[in-house]
Amino acid sequence: MTNTAPVSARRDLSESPLLVAARGGAPSRTPVWFMRQAGRSLPEYRQVREGTPMLQACLTPELACEVTLQPVRRHGVDAAILFSDIVVPLYAAGVDLDIVPGTGPVVANPVRTAADVAALPLLRPEQVEPVADTIRLLTAELGDTPLIGFAGAPFTLASYLVEGGPSRNHERTKALMHSEPEVWHALLDRLATITGEFLRLQVEAGVDAVQLFDSWAGALSERDYREFVLPHSTRVLAAVADAGVPRIHFGVGTGELLPAMREAGADVVGVDWRIPLDEAARRLRAARPEGPEPVVQGNLDPALLFAGWPVLEREVRRIVEEGRAAGGHIFNLGHGVLPQTDPEVVTRVADLVHSLS
Ligand code: CP3
Numbered sequence: 001m002t003n004t005a006p007v008s009a010r011r012d013l014s015e016s017p018l019l020v021a022a023r024g025g026a027p028s029r030t031p032v033w034f035m036r037q038a039g040r041s042l043p044e045y046r047q048v049r050e051g052t053p054m055l056q057a058c059l060t061p062e063l064a065c066e067v068t069l070q071p072v073r074r075h076g077v078d079a080a081i082l083f084s085d086i087v088v089p090l091y092a093a094g095v096d097l098d099i100v101p102g103t104g105p106v107v108a109n110p111v112r113t114a115a116d117v118a119a120l121p122l123l124r125p126e127q128v129e130p131v132a133d134t135i136r137l138l139t140a141e142l143g144d145t146p147l148i149g150f151a152g153a154p155f156t157l158a159s160y161l162v163e164g165g166p167s168r169n170h171e172r173t174k175a176l177m178h179s180e181p182e183v184w185h186a187l188l189d190r191l192a193t194i195t196g197e198f199l200r201l202q203v204e205a206g207v208d209a210v211q212l213f214d215s216w217a218g219a220l221s222e223r224d225y226r227e228f229v230l231p232h233s234t235r236v237l238a239a240v241a242d243a244g245v246p247r248i249h250f251g252v253g254t255g256e257l258l259p260a261m262r263e264a265g266a267d268v269v270g271v272d273w274r275i276p277l278d279e280a281a282r283r284l285r286a287a288r289p290e291g292p293e294p295v296v297q298g299n300l301d302p303a304l305l306f307a308g309w310p311v312l313e314r315e316v317r318r319i320v321e322e323g324r325a326a327g328g329h330i331f332n333l334g335h336g337v338l339p340q341t342d343p344e345v346v347t348r349v350a351d352l353v354h355s356l357s
Contacts, residue, residue, distance in 0.1 A: 016146045018078045021330050022246035022268050024292050029357040031078035032350050036336030037071035038083050041343050044070050054099040055091055058084045061133040072145055075350045079146050086152025089198040092127040110164035117187045123194045125201055135205035149207030151198050153214035154191035154232040170219050177228045188232040196239030203243040211248040218253025225257050237265030252335050259287030272334030273301035281326035295328030302333045305341045320356045
């Protein structure tokens with residue numbers, strides 16, 4: 001039942017609020033979707049995932065397709081995001097890693113030397129064919145809802161590879177970056193190649209936008225970001241520059257990095273709750289006054305989904321207003337939906353955002 005329609009037979013999504021906003025136009029309503037909208041907050045997710053390890057689920061097209069569709073059905077969001085994970089291309093290429101429930105990605109043999117970097121496999125397209133199959137299933141099912149593909153940015157992937165797992169301080173990663181810059185750049189170069197190819201493959205299979213997650217880039221100073229990360233993220237985003245799909249670039253705690261993240265080649269910059277959207281837009285505009293008007297995505301604190309409706313309603317209204325002042329705005333959280341979140345509250349937020357526009 002795979003739909004092998006070529007990219008030329010793409011759906012007509014010219015009125016999609018998400019895509020119109022991402023391209024700097026005036027959408028018919030403020031688009032809204034939620035990072036980690038699929039996943040443990042949904043009982044229907046927990047039910048279909050029962051007994052299937054995370055990475056296996058990501059590489060099983062029918063299951064990944066169903067899980068991607070669940071939040072679209074339930075919340076009425078303006079985009080689906082492919083059910084996958086940032087470590088999927090590394091795993092598919094042969095890196096020995098697992099996603100441990102409650103912890104995150106864990107790498108069996110951390111990458112810390114020039115020899116480790118040289119031994120990192122590149123990605124062959126057939127290794128992620130299940131991801132392309134999932135995308136083809138989804139584009140046949142999604143009607144007029146666009147599908148966002150994604151990848152992890154080189155720095156965030158490198159942090160998992162170098163630390164061997166999730167890290168609060170990224171100390172080994174920063175130590176490698178500063179003490180052995182050639183090894184560092186070789187590692188990020190390789191990751192940029194893998195990530196760029198993985199995004200291209202998703203676009204060829206039919207995704208309508210891409211998001212590059214550099215979740216942990218906010219751990220860096222702007223100086224270090226520019227020297228050690230920006231050239232590589234730029235290469236990733238350049239790999240899909242001519243693909244005709246908007247590129248969203250997101251990180252947590254990146255208030256000081258926003259202009260640099262836009263320079264990497266982003267059409268939309270994702271922002272967390274630490275900085276108001278209008279201030280984020282001001283920084284993006286100031287860095288490139290002659291460029292197109294900035295488009296921002298965000299930035300409700302996911303913790304506030306637990307704060308009760310009066311607080312939440314006030315916050316959503318504030319963010320929608322700050323988004324108007326920013327210019328282009330895609331409503332989202334400032335980071336992913338937390339597993340204990342009440343999904344009915346998430347639906348209510350989506351409805352409120354829509355009713356305000
Ligand atoms: O947004 C979506 O709905 C699409 C799915 C998605 C997942 N991971 C599924 C997932 C996306 C976009 C990601 C990206 C991802 N993965 C990032 C970048 C976004 C961010 O949150 O900053 C990062 C850093 C990872 C690495 C990772 N994978 C972590 C930290 C975890 C959580 C570990 C845990 O159990 O708390 C994962 C696992 C993961 N990825 C889950 C899901 C639904 C949970 C696993 C499960 O349901 O068993």
